[in-house]
Amino acid sequence: MNIVDGVLEEAKRYGCAQVEAVHLRLGPLSGVNPNALLFAYPMACEGTILENSRLEIIAAESNELEITAFETAEEEDEVRE
Amino acid sequence: MSREPRLIEVRRKVLKENDLLARALRERFRQAKVCVISLVSSPGSGKTTFLERVLTDLRPHYRVAALVGDLATENDALRLARSQAPVRQITTGTICHLDAGMVERALDGWQLDQLDFLFIENVGNLVCPSSYDLGEDLRLVLLSTTEGEDKPLKYPTIFNTADVAVITKMDLAAAVDFDLIAVRANINHVCPGMQILEVSAKTGLGMQSLMEYFDSRRPMPSRD
Numbered sequence: 001m002n003i004v005d006g007v008l009e010e011a012k013r014y015g016c017a018q019v020e021a022v023h024l025r026l027g028p029l030s031g032v033n034p035n036a037l038l039f040a041y042p043m044a045c046e047g048t049i050l051e052n053s054r055l056e057i058i059a060a061e062s063n064e065l066e067i068t069a070f071e072t073a074e075e076e077d078e079v080r081e
Numbered sequence: 082m083s084r085e086p087r088l089i090e091v092r093r094k095v096l097k098e099n100d101l102l103a104r105a106l107r108e109r110f111r112q113a114k115v116c117v118i119s120l121v122s123s124p125g126s127g128k129t130t131f132l133e134r135v136l137t138d139l140r141p142h143y144r145v146a147a148l149v150g151d152l153a154t155e156n157d158a159l160r161l162a163r164s165q166a167p168v169r170q171i172t173t174g175t176i177c178h179l180d181a182g183m184v185e186r187a188l189d190g191w192q193l194d195q196l197d198f199l200f201i202e203n204v205g206n207l208v209c210p211s212s213y214d215l216g217e218d219l220r221l222v223l224l225s226t227t228e229g230e231d232k233p234l235k236y237p238t239i240f241n242t243a244d245v246a247v248i249t250k251m252d253l254a255a256a257v258d259f260d261l262i263a264v265r266a267n268i269n270h271v272c273p274g275m276q277i278l279e280v281s282a283k284t285g286l287g288m289q290s291l292m293e294y295f296d297s298r299r300p301m302p303s304r305d
Contacts, residue, residue: 067092072087
């Protein structure tokens, strides 16, 4: 799943061991249904550092589909840029 | 030390991977001077029959090839191979659409610059294929006369992402009381000004003007 893979890659880049939440902007013309996505999300996260994370969908316009941010619970000084 | 949640901003487009791949494919097609035409429609609207006819009619004059996507079986590739054109099947397993990566992999070993036209028949589905750019020059959406006239209203996204609407099975239009005026109005409603062609792969109706249209879309116009 593109969203999980995208976050995994970003989290790796920031050296995060666990992701608590993912923020996603989603437009009505993106071809992605928010309810279907919320249903599938936990299964896509299984076995990854995104397991048990929240998916926060932000209603956007047009065909937008963008991961805007993710939350991590790690201590500041453990995180390397 | 606190365990305060930390917010990391990333701004990353989810379908970016596909868009980048599609862009690279489009550039490859452009350099090879091959006109790439994809077909989308619901299952059973006659994509394969239409494509078999198109390949057969084009083949004496142009170098043509096709990729065909389905969840399972090689049936369509076997059918299309009757046209004598090179054909490859993409089986997607459980995936309901083609993406640019599948197209790229399926092209492995083919000399694109030896082709005038490459056709890509997508998985029969009016929803998901609309989200995936395959690098094609032209996307045709097929709608058969045996489907409801309001399909364009029910599935506006796919009509919006396509360049041309092709109405297939025109030979059955009278038998099923097909309302061509209503369909044209519905297509125009979701995608104003969209070009609409009417064909019957069975009788050959409209195929000549379709061939002329395809020819006009080639990167280098033919000189014969």
